[in-house]
Amino acid sequence: MSVFRSIVFSAVLAGIAVGITITAVQSIGTIPLIQQAETYEKALGATHGHFMSEAVALESAAPAAANSHHAAEWEPADGFQRTSFTLGANILTAIGFSLLLGGAFTLRRHSVSWRDGMIWGLGGFVVFTVAPGLGLPPELPGMPVAELAARQLWWFSTAAATAAGICLLVFKRQPWAAGLGLALIVIPHLIGAPVVAAAHTDVPAALSHRFVVAVTLTSLVFWVLLGVSTSVAVRRLSNGP
Structure with missing residues (x-):
């Protein structure tokens, strides 16, 4: 139980x-x-509005982050209210991913350094941002997108396949594991992400490009900080050396 408490407390501290x-x-x-x-x-005069919480992964290229809401629905007002909701979503997202990292660190059964945490954080960045983002880059409000359910299915499948592939490559140093791992990483991209038929948008291409770059860099910062802070917190709270 003490191990479980250390993982939870570490995730809360790192997530905040x-x-x-x-x-x-x-x-x-x-x-x-x-x-x-x-x-x-x-x-x-669009009839749809967007609200992106931007949580790591969240604005880190997840299709749900680009979901639109009918104009009649409630949405946070700009300023303090919107920032507060964004902050809350970011903290909850960070805590969730930190729980996963903390559990992985504990299963390794030996103390992890901040460098180990950074490496795991970079792995999370590849799994949840880079791989899905190759097919479904972050999208701004007002841009045409494919059907939500199809995007979500491809995004989660790609993230899961990439995670499994990386684990096989890193932890199973055998030829069959390397081949299967590479196949898992590549297959989602061979299948291809859902595409939308050509549609008009007034959002400038340069603005969209800046957004993709900004989201990717923000996600990189998120995962590196999360990996390092989680590893440090787990080590301190578990009384590791």
């Missing part, structure tokens, strides 16, 4: 710290770009 930090990073990086895109969407 990373959530606050990432929200600050987003406030000067991705959020202004989203607000710019929303002006184009509103100028077209």
